[in-house]
Amino acid sequence: MAKGDPGGTTRSRRAAPRSKKGATGDPELVQLLTPDGERIESHTSPDGTEYRVDFTDEEYRGLYRDLVLVRKLDAEATALQRQGELGLWASLLGQEAAQVGSGRALRTQDMAFPTYREHGVLYCRGIDPIMPLGLFRGVDQGGWDPNEFKFNMYTIVIGAQTLHATGYAMGITMDGKTGTDDGEAAIAYFGDGATSQGDVNEAFVWASVFNAPLVFFCQNNQYAISEPLERQTRVPLYQRAAGFGFPGVRVDGNDVLASYAVTRTALDNARHGQGPSLIEAYTYRMGAHTTSDDPTRYRIASEVEAWQAKDPITRVKAFLEKQQIADADFFAEVDEQARRESVHLRERVLDMPNPEPVTMFDHVYPNGSPLLDEQRAQFTRYMESFEGSAH
Amino acid sequence: MSRIKTFNLPDLGEGLTEGEILAWLVKVGDTIELNQPIVEVETAKAAVEIPAKWAGQVQAIFHPEGTTVEVGSPIIAIDTDPGAGPLEAPSTTATASDDLPTPSAASLAAVEVAPAEGMVEPGLIGGPAPGGRTAVLVGYGPRTTAAKRRPRKGAVPAQAAAAPAPAAPAPQPVVAPVTAPARNGQAATAAGGLVLAKPPVRKLAKDLGVDLSTLTGSGPLGSITREDVQQAASGASAVAVAEPIATVAAPSFGADREQRIPVKGVRKLTAENMSRSAFTAPHVTEFLTVDVTRAMKALDRLRGRREWRDVRVSPLLLVAKAVLLAVQRHPMINSTWAGDEIVVKEYVNLGIAAATERGLIVPNIKDAGRLSLRELADSLTDLVQTAKSGRTSPAAMSGGTLTITNVGVFGVDTGTPILPPGESAILAFGAVREMPWVHKGKVKVRQVTTLGLSFDHRIIDGELGSKFLRDIGDFLADPEAALLAWT
DSSP: OOSSOOSOOOOOOOSOOOOHHHHTTOOOOBOSBOTTOOBOOOEEOTTSOEEOOOOOHHHHHHHHHHHHHHHHHHHHHHHHHHTTSSSOOOOOTTOHHHHHHHHHHOOTTOEEEOOSOOHHHHHHTTOOTTHHHHHHHTSSSOOOOHHHHTBOOOOOSTTHHHHHHHHHHHHHHHTTOOSSTTOOOEEEEEETGGGGSHHHHHHHHHHHHTTOOEEEEEEEOSEETTEEGGGTOSSOGGGHHHHHTSOEEEEETTOHHHHHHHHHHHHHHHHTTOOOEEEEEEOOOOSOSSTTOOGGGTSOHHHHHHHHTTOHHHHHHHHHHHTTSSOHHHHHHHHHHHHHHHHHHHHHHHTOOOOOGGGGGTTSSTTOOHHHHHHHHHHHHHHHTBTTOOO | OOSEEEEEOOOOSSSOOEEEEEEESSOTTOEEOTTOEEEEEEOSSOEEEEEOSSOEEEEEEOSOTTOEEETTSEEEEEESOGGGOSOOSOOOOOOSOTTSOOOOOGGGGGOOOOOOOSSSOTTTTTOOOTTSOOOOOSSSOOOOOGGGOOOBTTOOGGGTTTSOOTTOSSOOOOOOOOOOOOOOHHHHHHHHOOOOBOHHHHHHHHHHTOOGGGOOOOSGGGOBOHHHHHHHHHHHTOOOOSSOOOOOOSOOOOTTSOOOOOOOHHHHHHHHHHHHHHHHSOEEEEEEEEEOHHHHHHHHHHHHSGGGTTSOOOHHHHHHHHHHHHHHHOGGGSEEEOSSSEEEOSSOOEEEEEEETTEEEOOEETTGGGSOHHHHHHHHHHHHHHHHTTOOOGGGGSOOOEEEEOGGGGTOOOOOOOOOTTOSEEEEEOOOEEEEEEETTEEEEEEEEEEEEEEETTTOOHHHHHHHHHHHHHHHHOHHHHHHHHO
16 A cells, blocks of 8 residues: 555544434444445545545555455464464454555554454554464564554453553643644554443543544444344444544445545544544454354354455455456456465464573563562573473 | 374364364365365364365375364374375384374374474373363363473472472472361361352352252362252252162271261252152052053054154153053043142143162153154153253253153062152053963963052042053053044
């Protein structure tokens, strides 16, 4: 994806009157690309915000490439887990558009706080996709530098990262880094299940009252492990924002263009000092919650099929073909690249060295500590007390 | 590295110890691609397809469908370079993991076990857990690491795992040797007067209506375990008939040449029920000896029918049918004495007394009167198998209205069964024996059995009881004619 700002317009929103339509449970859904690949020029929300994107052909093709690669690498990781090479894997299958759309909408200075499923966002941040595999293989803690890539470590605790993001965003304000076109913003990723957590609600309160430059990006994939959405909420999730005093919008999370547009708009509002907003990316987790889960035990096949028809990649491909933005050669080339990169990923995972147990002391403090040194020495002696140890 | 690689069943779900092979999606000789689904495996958590770790040709499959395989054991061997000609002699190259489980199949002569390529040493993952499968919901569950633990330098082998190595240079933990006080159930309950049980066990007890304070715990510190509760619950609605079935193992006698067995669980509840019934309901027992030769032949013909080929058919099935038909003709038999009124039931929940490892239980077939003979047969089979495997639910043991006790399976002729509380009749079905019998004016060898019917004389007089027993006998003497006459 190109740099610069090809996409979203940034019309400042008015103080948002709640739409009656929304309140009666017929949620507004921002969509710029239908499941059939039909392009919708723009979408105007009841609050007057207009969402549109204007990508070059090259950028459209870039989005397609992102989606395919992210899916393929994810599938490879799932296979590696089944083959005993990873302890666990949380697949993003079905959520590629929400992640690539929002991930590409981030600007270099924006900080992202992911869950453990944001492999697509991680990819868009320019982090080597091998990184999370070390974490799930149990050989390192993740491995990337959150400050360098502006992408925090994966957070396993459900919803905790929304508080981290809120604090970070409040820090942006305190540093005086909002209010201009080059201002900074933060984005917190979480799922529909996390909205039931106290942490997330506290984050809403704090971000709201401190006007933090933060985008709450909720991927509503319909299931909190096995709990369906109707046991999380009685109102569409994006409407929760109104109660906390900031705007919320529901976007078609399987539409990469719309996901890009709403995220870009929300981030720009934040960086201009207009406070937080909530995006509910309405999507579906096509696979299991993690490799330890069996979704056939709690959802029916017809539901999965219905979502299959809304696949995020199929619609982009259909659009590219209809508009003659890409030809068969391009699609074949992307597939080949995905295959190559997944094989490469596999080889590198299999080559990952097992760390020495004593390395667990290495990253506790940046500059070590006397207590830690003592523990390390103790542990080393303990390890040497076994027969066959090299010492 | 060898061109033949074996794939070991991985831990598919964070701390599992085994998986069941549901279906092989490839067979020996198939050419497969990387990540092609090869086998469907079901674990305690999920049924998943495993993709091939290598491309190549399937060389061997080590476990048939339906087998349960321990995590870490080989399930398939793949020739990763099938185009390279025949296999060379067995390689003796030492591998990095010589303690990998070795395939036992002789056909594996040419297979070199692939070195552990993963980050985990195979012995670490789910080495066979003591007691087999362990339910693990989240996290890294029980896992035995002992198999892989290297001995401590200078440690006495037998104590290596338990005690800190005395000769080790490592600093000793400053912990005085602690002699664990002899703790047992009596100590705990006597000392505190508290009932020890974990919250899930308390919940289970509440659900099953078991009063924890009445139980003696068999767990650590005398705590009450899940098994204690289940045992109590299965006895709660159970009732005994005739002779109690001894479930006590070989007695171990003390110095006074007497053994004292605590009365608890199923035994305790059986005793309570029997005493209550024996001393509140005035029983009468009547006997009838019947020539069941025709019925046995009818059973054989039934077994010979194609549509009954897969059905388990026993004499008990005909007895059950006889009882159900006789109840239709004499509904008062199927009733309860409720103090100032008699409750007559239109439905028959037919109890079948079953001896299980845990003791006597009496599950019943709900609304058995509405079942066809085939459904009745299936229900009986299901009931018996469930009871034998110890999975009978409390619901299946409550609400019985009339019971059959099949004492014949113990080789005796009959008995005087005691009524299950709340029921008014119980039939003992004795052994079917070849006996000399007067048949059409001549003494012949016939198959004969004795029925014993106990009934509650408060409700049922001798006349009704006799008619009911007579009808059962008539049916068993000539089932075809009885069916034609009565239905």
